[in-house]
Amino acid sequence: MPVTASYRPETLHETLGEPFFDHVDAAVFPQTILRFRNQRWAARIGLDGLSDEEWIAHFGRFEPLPGGLPQPLALRYHGHQFRVYNAELGDGRGFLFAQLRDAADGRLLDLGTKGSGRTPWSRRGDGRLTLKGGMREILATEMLEALGVDTSKTFSLIETGEALQRGDEPSPTRSSVLVRLSHSHIRIGTFQRLAFHDDKAAIARLLDYVCSHYFPALDGLTAQAKARAFLEEVCARVAKLGAGYMSAGFVHGVLNSDNINVTGESFDYGPWRFAPAYDPQFTAAYFDESGLYAFGRQPPALAWNLARLAECLLHLTGLEFAQKTLDGFAALIQREFRAALLRRLALASAGEEADARLSKSFTDFLMATRAPFEQAFFDWRGGLASEKRAKASPSASFYEREEFAPVRAALAAHEATAARLDHPYFQRAEPCTMLIDEVESIWTPIAEKDDWTPLQAKSAQIKEMRDAYGFAPA
Numbered sequence: 001m002p003v004t005a006s007y008r009p010e011t012l013h014e015t016l017g018e019p020f021f022d023h024v025d026a027a028v029f030p031q032t033i034l035r036f037r038n039q040r041w042a043a044r045i046g047l048d049g050l051s052d053e054e055w056i057a058h059f060g061r062f063e064p065l066p067g068g069l070p071q072p073l074a075l076r077y078h079g080h081q082f083r084v085y086n087a088e089l090g091d092g093r094g095f096l097f098a099q100l101r102d103a104a105d106g107r108l109l110d111l112g113t114k115g116s117g118r119t120p121w122s123r124r125g126d127g128r129l130t131l132k133g134g135m136r137e138i139l140a141t142e143m144l145e146a147l148g149v150d151t152s153k154t155f156s157l158i159e160t161g162e163a164l165q166r167g168d169e170p171s172p173t174r175s176s177v178l179v180r181l182s183h184s185h186i187r188i189g190t191f192q193r194l195a196f197h198d199d200k201a202a203i204a205r206l207l208d209y210v211c212s213h214y215f216p217a218l219d220g221l222t223a224q225a226k227a228r229a230f231l232e233e234v235c236a237r238v239a240k241l242g243a244g245y246m247s248a249g250f251v252h253g254v255l256n257s258d259n260i261n262v263t264g265e266s267f268d269y270g271p272w273r274f275a276p277a278y279d280p281q282f283t284a285a286y287f288d289e290s291g292l293y294a295f296g297r298q299p300p301a302l303a304w305n306l307a308r309l310a311e312c313l314l315h316l317t318g319l320e321f322a323q324k325t326l327d328g329f330a331a332l333i334q335r336e337f338r339a340a341l342l343r344r345l346a347l348a349s350a351g352e353e354a355d356a357r358l359s360k361s362f363t364d365f366l367m368a369t370r371a372p373f374e375q376a377f378f379d380w381r382g383g384l385a386s387e388k389r390a391k392a393s394p395s396a397s398f399y400e401r402e403e404f405a406p407v408r409a410a411l412a413a414h415e416a417t418a419a420r421l422d423h424p425y426f427q428r429a430e431p432c433t434m435l436i437d438e439v440e441s442i443w444t445p446i447a448e449k450d451d452w453t454p455l456q457a458k459s460a461q462i463k464e465m466r467d468a469y470g471f472a473p474a
Helices: 012-016 039-044 052-059 131-146 188-196 200-213 223-248 295-317 319-327 329-345 352-369 373-379 383-391 396-400 402-411 436-449 453-469
Strands: 021-023 033-037 073-075 079-081 084-086 096-101 108-114 153-164 173-182
Touching: 012 021, 012 073, 012 096, 012 200, 033 052, 033 131, 039 153, 052 153, 073 096, 079 188, 108 131, 131 153, 131 173, 131 436, 131 453, 188 200, 188 295, 200 223, 200 295, 223 295, 223 319, 223 329, 295 319, 295 329, 319 329, 329 352, 352 373, 352 402, 373 383, 383 396, 383 402, 396 402, 436 453
Parallel strands: none
Antiparallel strands: 021 073, 033 153, 079 084, 096 108, 108 173, 153 173
């Protein structure tokens, strides 16, 4: 097999043993047509030398990778879904297929699936993924990565030749199997399941595993110190994630506790959307009737989920420490949002007070005027150094309104960093965006004519944006 010297397989999750997973087999699909392979990230884990046939063998038929897990693991977890506890969850249409090391920094990475068939946790589902759902996950992960949000990476998408019945899209619809590359698939819900069964020994074992392989600086601490430091670390990472969502105008749509992993990495994209304007009430899921996970309610939703993690660790952390840590989350995510906003605008910090003033004035302006979200960040990247471009922008009239005056004053206090304004991307009049109409316009030719060129064209635009922003991959 043509793996490179960068290929470093692991089988660490299997060492956890019961009650963390079930050994399962992948579905046998009538077809395996390769639609997407992430060659850039394949190079990071030493799999870029695979031929398309070899790729399909591993990521369509799930033949084990050399030295990797001999059989897929369907992970066990529980979780709150729209704040209702569900003890029947688990990997119902996916599994952990492999673990490897990132050649760039040595991190432990997972290759997990979506749409790979039924497992003991499928309940009444068919264990499949629609091709449209797979395409949407490509677009979400590629766009978020380009905007600097810590996200899973869509690694592979293979069409599988089945006709699926779905209530939320025209059926029958085409099927696929997706492989995602993530730092971890251990969720808040993984801890919740153990707490539900009052298995404190298993919680201790999981905590030791997580700290050893994801937070090595915490390894070797006493049980209490480890649990406290772990809770603080997860809160910090989730705060950064939430700030990334808000600065990107992104709505995940389903921030249930089983969709929050302990490394603070976004994953599992269903009814996601990018907001066209800064609207706190903007929702992604048609079934989110109360707006529980609306754009502006994502920070408190994340805080609520972190409280569920803290509940699982109270016997180790103590109530007073856990409450103090959770009480600090609001200030933490505000600081992270200010930092994310500065990164997006390519501005250096001018001190906490000045940074807070810019953050408030910019978001107040966006919310009051409903100026196009991504366009405003694009126009003012580099601060006042970009005023000439902003005056020529399709959104120029918004910057003439009185609501923009506080933004202009706040921008004057900040110096530009390496904004790369000479990049061809910033010579455009409009930025790359990913609004719902664009997503549908990419899917329609695939559905009607099997024409993938619009997806390829959008991927090229996202690549240009990623190169222009130059955010370091998480």
